Amino acid sequence: MPKLLRLNDDANGTGNGAAAGAAAQLEPAGQWTPESGKGLKLSVDQEIEERFLAAPLIGIEFPTFSDGRGLSLAFLLRSRHGYQGDLVATGAVQADILHYMRRCGFTAALLPGGEAPDAQTLAPHSDYYQACATEPEPGRFRIGGGPSNIPT
Amino acid sequence: MYRYDTFDQQFVDERVAHFRSQTKRYLAGELSDDEFLQLRLRNGLYIQRLAPMLRVAVPYGTLSSRQLRMLAHIARHYDRGYGHLSTRQNMQFNWPELAEVPDILADLATVQMHAIQTSGNCIRNVTTDEFAGVAADEAVDPRPYCELIRQWSTSHPEFDWLPRKFKIAMSGADDDRAAVNVHDIGLLARRRGGETVFDVLAGGGLGRTPVIGSLIREALPVRHLLTYLEAIMRVYNRYGRRDNKYKARIKILVRAMTAEGFKARVDEEWSHLKGSPSTLTEDQVAGMEAHFAPPAYVERPGAAAALAADRLKDADFARWVRQNVSPHKQAGYAIATLSTKETGSPPGDVSDRQMEAVADWADAYGCGEIRISHQQNFVLPDIGQDQLYTLWQAARAERLAAPNRGLATDIICCPGGDYCSLANAKSIPVAEAIQAELEDYDYLHDLGELDINISGCMNACGHHHVGHIGILGVDKKGREHYQIAIGGHAGNDASVGQIIGPSFFRDDVPRVVRRILDVYLAERVENESFLHCVRRIGVEPFKVEVYAKAA
Numbered sequence: 001m002p003k004l005l006r007l008n009d010d011a012n013g014t015g016n017g018a019a020a021g022a023a024a025q026l027e028p029a030g031q032w033t034p035e036s037g038k039g040l041k042l043s044v045d046q047e048i049e050e051r052f053l054a055a056p057l058i059g060i061e062f063p064t065f066s067d068g069r070g071l072s073l074a075f076l077l078r079s080r081h082g083y084q085g086d087l088v089a090t091g092a093v094q095a096d097i098l099h100y101m102r103r104c105g106f107t108a109a110l111l112p113g114g115e116a117p118d119a120q121t122l123a124p125h126s127d128y129y130q131a132c133a134t135e136p137e138p139g140r141f142r143i144g145g146g147p148s149n150i151p152t
Numbered sequence: 153m154y155r156y157d158t159f160d161q162q163f164v165d166e167r168v169a170h171f172r173s174q175t176k177r178y179l180a181g182e183l184s185d186d187e188f189l190q191l192r193l194r195n196g197l198y199i200q201r202l203a204p205m206l207r208v209a210v211p212y213g214t215l216s217s218r219q220l221r222m223l224a225h226i227a228r229h230y231d232r233g234y235g236h237l238s239t240r241q242n243m244q245f246n247w248p249e250l251a252e253v254p255d256i257l258a259d260l261a262t263v264q265m266h267a268i269q270t271s272g273n274c275i276r277n278v279t280t281d282e283f284a285g286v287a288a289d290e291a292v293d294p295r296p297y298c299e300l301i302r303q304w305s306t307s308h309p310e311f312d313w314l315p316r317k318f319k320i321a322m323s324g325a326d327d328d329r330a331a332v333n334v335h336d337i338g339l340l341a342r343r344r345g346g347e348t349v350f351d352v353l354a355g356g357g358l359g360r361t362p363v364i365g366s367l368i369r370e371a372l373p374v375r376h377l378l379t380y381l382e383a384i385m386r387v388y389n390r391y392g393r394r395d396n397k398y399k400a401r402i403k404i405l406v407r408a409m410t411a412e413g414f415k416a417r418v419d420e421e422w423s424h425l426k427g428s429p430s431t432l433t434e435d436q437v438a439g440m441e442a443h444f445a446p447p448a449y450v451e452r453p454g455a456a457a458a459l460a461a462d463r464l465k466d467a468d469f470a471r472w473v474r475q476n477v478s479p480h481k482q483a484g485y486a487i488a489t490l491s492t493k494e495t496g497s498p499p500g501d502v503s504d505r506q507m508e509a510v511a512d513w514a515d516a517y518g519c520g521e522i523r524i525s526h527q528q529n530f531v532l533p534d535i536g537q538d539q540l541y542t543l544w545q546a547a548r549a550e551r552l553a554a555p556n557r558g559l560a561t562d563i564i565c566c567p568g569g570d571y572c573s574l575a576n577a578k579s580i581p582v583a584e585a586i587q588a589e590l591e592d593y594d595y596l597h598d599l600g601e602l603d604i605n606i607s608g609c610m611n612a613c614g615h616h617h618v619g620h621i622g623i624l625g626v627d628k629k630g631r632e633h634y635q636i637a638i639g640g641h642a643g644n645d646a647s648v649g650q651i652i653g654p655s656f657f658r659d660d661v662p663r664v665v666r667r668i669l670d671v672y673l674a675e676r677v678e679n680e681s682f683l684h685c686v687r688r689i690g691v692e693p694f695k696v697e698v699y700a701k702a703a
Contacts, residue, residue: 045390065190066190066273066313067313068310068311068312068313068389069394071309071310071313071389072386072389072390073390075310075386094187096183100309100310103309104310118173120169120170121173124166124167124169125166125167125170125307126162127163128307129304130303130304130308130309130430131430133309136428136429138429138430
């Protein structure tokens, strides 16, 4: 049974069974309508349509774990189109990609099975250099931000 | 040079801990081979023919003496006493133990180094002119902008899982020493009205399909550098092919869209990003530039005269100066190239002892800084002209004083079939045989500027497409063959070499190279370089000579 893992800070830990069930029953873009009340499933090569933004939940299906298109799609939905609903990574979700997914705006991931990842795998770094969907200001303006404080 | 602050240090320390846990999970069977493959590649770790290979990042080819001593320590302690300078200005170790790699990374982190993104389908080490910051012909010192790109591209949330590897090079000098035309993105930095701007080339590359990059934006102001790169990367990440690894580089996408179509797509994407918070402020740019302020040069009265006297006194030294010493911005100083291409040494291989020696010379005769060139040599960027003779004597004792920078024996060569599991053929013995064939200095010097580049397979790590003479190892029915092309060039007026005809057995390669050079010597008009001669007379005369006699 796939496990829904929350990635956003305000909802740590694994989600409830109902959310996992909803995430597992998404409708592909061709069939989905805003009236269906169901979640929308997008393939990673999908072009974004305005109507998608009404979906309560969007799942992006990763064909392989090393396919980065889903990261760009999530970033665009969040940052460019202002999508506010749940954004769930589905398909070939691999634990070591979750920290990238979170920074691209995913709020959850449907793990194919097994144990929940450890804290280090979920968040290997305490901070990053660049801006991302969840931190539009790049690395607290630290890039090039002045002289070193570490002697060599 | 750039010094880490607490943020940078914390980042690499966390990366070490993270990689240690990934290695542990793999060894415990919690990560599959395929999962670990992708993860370790993003940290520079290949599993090669004989052992793992770890590629350590040397950002834009710049090292401190302290960092080089650490690389010597790693070579000694974890490897077999040597490392290999790569054509991306990095250092590779061929014999580390998988389980010890996290310890190597921890040692590297103590001197502000890492192996992040030195392999895998992500943004690789940004390369630049090995003379950056000191070259007499430089308009813009590219290093601050390379460091900005390094930071921006490190564990980027969106661009670490690209269709294929991604290489960016930057040059800021009249003479392009960074091969910007054959990179996924090439950046030519220049000054325009007191402002640093970049001409942006996209879609160049070597590999199976060599392509010269297309100019997609002129005079991009430095403040927009990162947002414009973001636009290119997003278009590539979304639309680059993922169904065939040989068609996945950005050059194939640019060709499919046409350069104009690609540019339009990037411009549309950039219209959403221009002016966004990733736009660089003047303070950020100035802050980064301050990291690369020149070292404390001193007046060296009489240095030029001392050098002139030393040259008169010793003809061997004069020969080395003529070939391996380049003009410096600062009066009294010079740039010295320490060639790793002495006949009999695999190109780019350096021992721990040589690394220690180079670090010592950088401290004793320079300002403590070392560069690695994409031609796989060491460069000492700040040597007092009056110190060159002492340096040369010391370098000669360590077999790092071959007077062949830019000459036919300064061969660019990948590790090839001796080490690399991708290779179809060996490359190091071919380099050695050619060096032995052409060793006579007067002959070499008469040939003049001549780049011979050798790759052991289509991946073109040895840049064979842009060698004046390019040699590619191919496998034909289980036997090593070598295809030879001429007329390639990596500099300002870059070109891709043309194959002269059917391939040769390994033993025949030195003789074929000699025949090609015979044609050049017979056909050249006064002071004409090999490259210009090929461009003028075409491939045919070479072909006729080589194949007529071979028959």
